[in-house]
Amino acid sequence: MIRICDLDFAYPNGPFRLRLPELQLPRGTHAAFIGPSGSGKTTLLFLLGGVLTPRAGHIWAGELEITALEEASRRDFRLRRIGMVFQEFELIEYLTVRDNILLPYRLCRRLRLNGAVVRRAEALAEKVALGDKLDRFVDCLSFGERQRVGLCRALVIEPELVLADEPTAGLDPASKALVVEALLGYARSSGATLVMVTHDGDLLPHFDQVIDLGSFQEAKP
């Protein structure tokens, strides 16, 4: 379960401020964050992932209070237990598709890269129609293909929490369908919690919970 309590966040040099008195996302929930640009959707996602730290308040992931963790532990938690899909892919240009997918295993000493992991990466790539592009560099891929590489990288560690920041923005319908199907499919099959930031109203019926950060009202789909 994700639980937020009295959250208060502000960027050091800017007027933006995010206040969230309380939010609960039960384990296995598929939640969507919606709202206008600047309403703090991505910021909240990064706070949940421990990329940003709040000025005040608490965030729990299950029994673990993320906001109470040291930076090193927070990074380690993020690498091992959270799969993050970024709006701008955040891929490494000098790595092949395969190496980009396996990157978390190269960065975290506690994740062991072995044959099973490589096979899992290849199966994920196959599922999102990247099986024949594993040895290509990412700058040779289309927009949609790059997003799918980012998706595979997020899922390869088999995370218990998936945070996706507008993963379908700018994608063609085929790529969008592949990404959404892969995310929801993984969340359903593994029981992981999925939180997705989206502007795409067509996707909302797929989610159990839709949180409108613009008005900060929890809405039913």
Add this chain to the structure above:
Amino acid sequence: MRDLLHLAWRYLAYHRAKTVVLVLSIALILYVPIGLRVLVRQARAELASRAASTPLILGAKGSPLELVLKVLYAGRQDPPLMRYGEAERVAKSGLAQAIPLYIRYRAQGDPIIGTTLDYFAFRGLRIAEGRQMTRLGDCVAGAEVARRRGLRPQDAVVSSAENLFDVGGAYPLKMRLTGILAPTGTPDDRVIFADLKTTWVIEGLAHGHQDLSRPEAAAGVLARKGANVIGNASVVEYNEVTDDNIASFHFHGDPAAYPITAVIALPRDEKAATLLMGRYEGAAAAHQILRPIEVIEDLLRTVLAVEKFVVAALALVGATTLATATLVFLLSLRLRRREMETLVKLGASRGRIAALVASEIAGVVGAAAVLAALFTWATAAAGANLLRRFLIE
């Protein structure tokens, strides 16, 4: 660590042009001073050992270095010539054994050294194949010459014409190769040895031709004055010494006046050496007598001074190159800021990212060090040839 090395390798391989330039720059900066030092050390060892084993060299006044390099390495520069009579004078003095050397002609680029059999004994040269030269027109080849040219005993070695356009110049002489020397690892491997008189034949100071007193040579007789017979241009001159014509070879004039390049003097003892050197002292003397080791040490002092200067200059260039390489790294880090941010977002620690960059730097420096070591090894292997080419020839 393996994971970081993998990522570092991927980065370097992806930016291969930048990597190659960096590796080459750093390799050269590492290699040039080390290679230079290796070369200078080899030069010292090679030049000093050869010079130290040659007690005294007597030659005509001129450049001491030119004379010493000619005698020790058969260099291309020709020092002024002296007369053979001076070699006889040294021998007659009883102070030293005199080994005359005439090093002027070549056979397809390889120097021909005209000398006596004493030279072979002095340098410890041993025939590995065939036999020693025994008569006029014979020669023996150094091991490297024989290997390079595929020479075997009984092959012919032809001296090169000195000047194609000089009709009065030395004509090629076809010499008989009687033996091949065992390799010594010294410049003697790269020369052809002939008897001193053979080199005078090449020069034209001795020659063989048809016997004009015989009836079949009547067409070649221009005039007869008592016992003297004057031949015309149709007289056949021999360009090869054979068992049939060797008797016809003869010398004109006094051999004491014949040219030689130098005399290696092997003094009986230090006192004899001092006495001998004393005889050739003074500005008016037409000859110079040298201790080769002193001349070579002078040369090495110059080489070492140049080396120090070059190393100092290289230190500056090296510092500049390293500064540039550092700048390239720092600039590339700025360009890679987004990549670093991505790694942080994914959960990589600053230490892990620093280790990744350090692995890339280590990869570049390591590759440069390996390349520099290979260059140095190649320099050490080819050092003797490089020295001969640039310093001696």
